[in-house]
Amino acid sequence: xxxxxxxxxxxxxxxxxxxxxxxxxxxxxxxxxxxxxxxxxxxxxxxxxxxxxxxxxxxxxxxxxxxxxxxxxxxxxxxxxxxxxxxxxxxxxxxxxxxxxxxxxxxxxxxxxxxxxxxxxxxxxxxxxxxxxxxxxxxxxxxxxxxxxxxxxxxxxxxxxxxxxxxxxxxxxxxxxxxxxxxxxxxxxxxxxxxxxxxxxxxxxxxxxxxxxxxxxxxxxxxxxxxxxxxxxxxxxxxxxxxxxxxxxxxxxxxxxxxxxxxxxxxxxxxxxxxxxxxxxxxxx
Numbered sequence: 001x002x003x004x005x006x007x008x009x010x011x012x013x014x015x016x017x018x019x020x021x022x023x024x025x026x027x028x029x030x031x032x033x034x035x036x037x038x039x040x041x042x043x044x045x046x047x048x049x050x051x052x053x054x055x056x057x058x059x060x061x062x063x064x065x066x067x068x069x070x071x072x073x074x075x076x077x078x079x080x081x082x083x084x085x086x087x088x089x090x091x092x093x094x095x096x097x098x099x100x101x102x103x104x105x106x107x108x109x110x111x112x113x114x115x116x117x118x119x120x121x122x123x124x125x126x127x128x129x130x131x132x133x134x135x136x137x138x139x140x141x142x143x144x145x146x147x148x149x150x151x152x153x154x155x156x157x158x159x160x161x162x163x164x165x166x167x168x169x170x171x172x173x174x175x176x177x178x179x180x181x182x183x184x185x186x187x188x189x190x191x192x193x194x195x196x197x198x199x200x201x202x203x204x205x206x207x208x209x210x211x212x213x214x215x216x217x218x219x220x221x222x223x224x225x226x227x228x229x230x231x232x233x234x235x236x237x238x239x240x241x242x243x244x245x246x247x248x249x250x251x252x253x254x255x256x257x258x259x260x261x262x263x264x265x266x267x268x269x270x271x272x273x274x275x276x277x278x279x280x281x282x283x284x285x
Contacts, residue, residue, distance in 0.1 A: 025064050028074055028096045030087060033067060036076045036107070052081060053088035061086060064095040068107060074098070077110050105137035109147045123179035124169050127158040134159070157183060165191050168198050177201055180208035187215035200248055204278075213271050214248040220265075247275055 065079030076083060077099060086094045101107045112129045121129070133139045133147075141159075145152045161172065161182045168185060171177050181201055188194045197218070201211050233255070240253040243262070250265040266272040 025095050026098055027093045028067065030083070030092060030094050032072075033065075033074045033076055033083065033094075033096075035080070036078075049081065049085050049088060052085035056082075056085055056089040056091070061091075061095055064097050066097045066099055066110070068101055069098050075107070077101075077107060105133065105139065109133065113148055122173050122175070123158065123161060123182070124173045127161045130155055130159055131162060160186055165194055168194060171198065171202075178208060181206075181211050184208055184211035184215055187212070188218065193218065196245070200245070204248065204274075206248070206274075209268075209270065210248070210274055213267050216267065217249040217265065218244070220250050247278060249275060 061082055063079070063082070065082050066077040067074040068077055074096070079096075083094065099110065101110060112126075112133070130141075130144050133144050134141060139147070141152050141155045145155045148155075158179075161169065161179060164172075164182055164185060168177075168182065172179060172182050177198070181198075185194045185197050185201075188197050197211060197214055200206060200214055204210075206214065236253055236255050240251055243251040243253065243264075247264060249267070249271065252261075252263040254260045254263075264275060266275050
């Protein structure tokens with residue numbers, strides 16, 4: 001694969017064919033274009049497509065799509081939203097850049113680069129695209145990083161999101177929580193614990209920092225529990241767990257003959273403000 005051409009934008013791959021159009025741009029019959037089997041973007045909002053179609057009717061397509069010519073037909077590399085909207089707008093032709101790629105892996109890379117540069121992918125779609133390049137096409141994380149102009153740590157962190165339970169990945173896809181929340185959730189290790197934190201994030205509208213604090217507190221409590229040498233009354237332990245769940249932090253409850261203590265830990269000024277707010281009227285336990 002000619003890696004020296006990757007990560008430099010589509011201009012490095014464009015093959016001019018018609019000087020009467022802008023450099024490398026051709027008018028192509030829409031019916032001659034097939035979808036990209038490696039399209040990293042999976043979600044297309046119908047309302048947004050209708051709005052784009054209306055804009056195309058008024059002003060035309062300002063940015064050409066990108067295609068690969070194959071046996072007299074074309075395979076879409078980038079611009080599926082524009083292509084779909086053009087069909088809705090009733091166009092028969094569409095302006096396109098025709099590029100040359102050597103194999104499916106390079107075609108996947110170019111589609112991914114274009115989508116990332118336009119910020120068209122949600123974090124899970126982006127991670128899934130990296131995974132395809134990594135597993136199906138055998139590119140190392142370093143090679144993927146160079147291709148899309150990111151550092152290796154960014155790619156590694158993105159791929160980690162794929163270890164989340166399906167319902168949490170879907171929550172990231174639709175924008176209910178962020179990728180940062182997802183990485184905080186991964187700290188919880190087990191599926192049950194991950195889903196517990198996910199529910200807390202949504203219920204309490206936790207920030208990423210708040211979610212990280214919850215995870216650290218939860219793990220700290222679990223570690224402390226495993227080190228206790230005395231048996232705890234199951235009823236007290238249940239109440240303690242309820243407080244931990246409600247407050248999202250480490251809580252220790254002691255009880256002896258009608259008296260005792262509730263010790264609530266916090267780990268930053270912001271964490272204190274969050275817990276104080278819960279205790280003074282925003283908590284339901």
